Amino acid sequence: MSTVSEAIQDFEGATPRVIADLESLDFEIRYMRDDVEDLYTDVELDEAYKLLMGQLVGSDDFKSLIGEQECRLQTLFYENVVVFIFPSDRYEAVLATFDYDGDFPVNQLLQQVSEVTELK
Numbered sequence: 001m002s003t004v005s006e007a008i009q010d011f012e013g014a015t016p017r018v019i020a021d022l023e024s025l026d027f028e029i030r031y032m033r034d035d036v037e038d039l040y041t042d043v044e045l046d047e048a049y050k051l052l053m054g055q056l057v058g059s060d061d062f063k064s065l066i067g068e069q070e071c072r073l074q075t076l077f078y079e080n081v082v083v084f085i086f087p088s089d090r091y092e093a094v095l096a097t098f099d100y101d102g103d104f105p106v107n108q109l110l111q112q113v114s115e116v117t118e119l120k
Contacts, residue, residue: 013105024091
């Protein structure tokens, strides 16, 4: 398990829905909460992986457009779910999803991950 995945799984502020290591050609689910496991088929997980990888590739173009060198975190807020994408190497990242109700401790999660990576 990657260091970032471990830090997210050890986070005491909330229980993750899903943690996955995304690699350039495949992904590995590192953790999936029991009540979430039956919500997704393997086909849906594969499709989500492809969409996320497309987003990671597209973020390279966007960061160039705005004059940035490195994307450290992408966060997607939905009505009931918050998604964190922590890019590591080119086209590799850790994905973590959590239930979201507006009170999610975002800063505390970022602090925990920052303690084990070079995120600042």
